[in-house]
Structures are given as structure tokens and as C-alpha cells.
Amino acid sequence: MKRIAFVFPGQGSQEVGMGKAFYDQYESVREQFYQADKRLGVPLSQYMLEGPDETLTKTENAQPALLLLSTAIVKLLEDKGVQAELVAGHSLGEYSAHVAAGTMSQEEALTLVQKRGQLMEQAVPAGQGSMAAVLGLDVEAIERVTTEIRDQGEVVEVANYNCPGQIVISGSKEGVDKACERLKEEGAKRALPLNVSGPFHSRLMKPASEQFSKELGHASLQDATIPVVANVTAQPVQDQEKIFNLLVEQLYSPVRFEETIQYMMDQEIDAFVEVGNGKVLSGLIRKVNRRMKTFNIQDPESLEAFLEWYKED
Incomplete structure (x- = not known):
């Protein structure tokens, strides 16, 4: 079986229309979008499918929107029998990675990243x-x-x-x-x-991280079933207590994405699969190693193209 790694995009990869082809084609995706709207108390699926762009781009909307699409695609991949050897995300994308690794449910992650987005927005006055x-x-x-x-x-x-x-x-x-x-x-x-909208991953996010740790404390985190390569350390983690601390630190610490990719490549990965909207991470991975095989899955066509490769002998 081919050894693959999932990587999940972060804020900035959102765009109006994201997920529409999956939404139109899969009842399971429509149901997840509907449940997310109910859970978060905002018409998130409408922002994703129809906009307006300035509403979708708000941190508190962009973060759950990206997570919702990425984790909905993960469920489709799981239904097709696709298993990753290890996972990672870029900033916000680390939460999608933890859903894929079973650390938290999609529902809990949506609430967490909505709150994370609000706290990040509030941490530093606009323009400062x-x-x-x-x-x-x-x-x-x-x-x-x-x-x-x-x-x-x-x-x-x-x-x-x-x-x-x-x-x-x-x-x-x-x-x-x-x-x-x-x-x-x-x-x-x-x-x-x-x-x-703010100075993310800097010490100015410390107040947000302190408040966010209380929110994270209410979540029922589990040990990860597969290694998640953490942004803060670029090392694999599975223990729930370590995961908690790293997710709090992540708000004010640098994202070590290049080291993360290098570590994952060293695990004899056959291909990276960027799960979610856009191709930003695939581009970064090719700059680390231009010979590395990458896929991005953001619509049914790209899903089928990946599955065709994955199932080849």
C-alpha cells in the first residue's frame, strides 16, 4: 500500500465557492455543512458557497470554513479506504489534522476554531x-x-x-x-x-492563547491515532496532554512548516495530499523538494485523480 501524508491548508486559502462541487454531489457533505451552520449559529455554508468575500474572509468565519471543507473531504477519503501514515497542517490547518487523527471530533474542532478566530481578532486592535x-x-x-x-x-x-x-x-x-x-x-x-487582520504567531497573541487555553480545556481531546507533526516543534505528537500544550503555544509560536515537510519526507512518504481548498501547501512542498509527488483535493475531479493513483498497483 502507498504511504501518504495529509497536509491541511490554513487561513488565506479560503475563497467564495469553496466546496460547492462536493456539496452538490454528496449528501454526506451537505449534511455536515448543515450541522456546522446549526452548531456555530451562523450561515457558514452560505458564506462559503455564496459569500460575500469580506464576510468569509473574517478570521472567525474563514477558520471554521476551511476546517469544515478539509474534514468533510477526509471523511470521503476514509469512506474510500484511504489511510494516511501521518498528518500535519499549516497554522489553522493543524486542527483539521487533529480531526483526521481522531484527537477531536469535527464538531468540537469547528467550535474551537471559531472561538480561536474571535480571540485572535480581539487580541490586538485593528491596524496595530x-x-x-x-x-x-x-x-x-x-x-x-x-x-x-x-x-x-x-x-x-x-x-x-x-x-x-x-x-x-x-x-x-x-x-x-x-x-x-x-x-x-x-x-x-x-x-x-x-x-x-492581526499579528498571528507572534508574542502579541499571548493574551489570546491564555484565553484560548480555557476553551481548549473544555474540549474532550483524545490521544491521536496517527502521528500529527506539530507546527511548534516539527516533530510527531500523539499524547493528548502534549497536544493541548502545543495547540496553546501554536498561537504565539512560529509555524515550522519547512522542517515539518522535511520530517515527513524522511518517513519514506510516497506522496503528500493537500486536503482542502487551494494549492498553497503543494507549492511550498515542491519548493522544499521539487521531485516530491503532491496531490491537492478540493473538488470531485481532483479526488478521483488521486484515487486513481492511490489504487494503482
Whole structure:
């Protein structure tokens, strides 16, 4: 049997119309969308299928929307007999990974990520936090510059180690703006502010993490049935107590995605399957290793294409 890893996209991969083809074709998907609307008390499926875009893009809507589609696809894959050897997600996507690994139910995860999104939105007043993607500069230079700017009293740090040549920084607006100027001087090809609502994966998310730990404490977490490679450590975890601590830390710690992919590749994986909307993670994986086989499943056609490969002898 082929050895595969599931990876799950995070915030930014949402778009109006996501999941529509699955919704139209599968009664089980329609039922999950209906139950999610009921559980969350908002017409989430309408935001996903019809928009408007500005409503779907709100953190408290985008996070459960992405999780709902990813985990609905996982259920379809399970029905087809597809089993992953290990799983991981990018930021929010780590929750979809935990649903796939049996750590939490889809229903509980939806409530958690809705609350997570609300707390992240509230942690820093609008306009005071920022994030930026830094392209074409080595990690050491970025870490040195962000440390220098922190020493000057501003908040800025690495938020995502995505792939070679693509690092995301996060912090106060002033800190990120200063860092972008300095990083361009250091030779970065580009330093682009991101269209996000807050300084995610920075120390400015600490207050949100403290409140979120109480929410997570009410959830009935289980040990994972397959290893989940954690964002914070880029190492596998299955113990529920460790998972709890890592999910709290994840809010203010960098996402070590490149190391996560490298670890998973070392486990003799035949292919990565990006489960959910978009192809962002597949692109990052190919930048880590361009020969690695990747699939993304976001509609029935891409599901069938993957299954055809998976069932080949």
C-alpha cells in the first residue's frame, strides 16, 4: 500500500465557492455543512458557497470554513479506504489534522476554531498589528534583523518558516514596517505586507492563547491515532496532554512548516495530499523538494485523480 501524508491548508486559502462541487454531489457533505451552520449559529455554508468575500474572509468565519471543507473531504477519503501514515497542517490547518487523527471530533474542532478566530481578532486592535512575507533572503539574515529591531523596542519576529526563500514575519505595524525596510536593504527580493487582520504567531497573541487555553480545556481531546507533526516543534505528537500544550503555544509560536515537510519526507512518504481548498501547501512542498509527488483535493475531479493513483498497483 502507498504511504501518504495529509497536509491541511490554513487561513488565506479560503475563497467564495469553496466546496460547492462536493456539496452538490454528496449528501454526506451537505449534511455536515448543515450541522456546522446549526452548531456555530451562523450561515457558514452560505458564506462559503455564496459569500460575500469580506464576510468569509473574517478570521472567525474563514477558520471554521476551511476546517469544515478539509474534514468533510477526509471523511470521503476514509469512506474510500484511504489511510494516511501521518498528518500535519499549516497554522489553522493543524486542527483539521487533529480531526483526521481522531484527537477531536469535527464538531468540537469547528467550535474551537471559531472561538480561536474571535480571540485572535480581539487580541490586538485593528491596524496595530501586521505580517509580511519576505522573499529571497536567508533565514539567518531575517532572524538577525528582527532581533535588532526588537532590541530597539519594537515587536517583530519570524511567524512562518514556509520553505526556502519564503519566510513570514509578524508583530506591531511599526516593527514589521521597519523590518521590511531593513530586509530590503539586506537583499530581500521582496518584503510584502499581508492582508491579515492581526499579528498571528507572534508574542502579541499571548493574551489570546491564555484565553484560548480555557476553551481548549473544555474540549474532550483524545490521544491521536496517527502521528500529527506539530507546527511548534516539527516533530510527531500523539499524547493528548502534549497536544493541548502545543495547540496553546501554536498561537504565539512560529509555524515550522519547512522542517515539518522535511520530517515527513524522511518517513519514506510516497506522496503528500493537500486536503482542502487551494494549492498553497503543494507549492511550498515542491519548493522544499521539487521531485516530491503532491496531490491537492478540493473538488470531485481532483479526488478521483488521486484515487486513481492511490489504487494503482
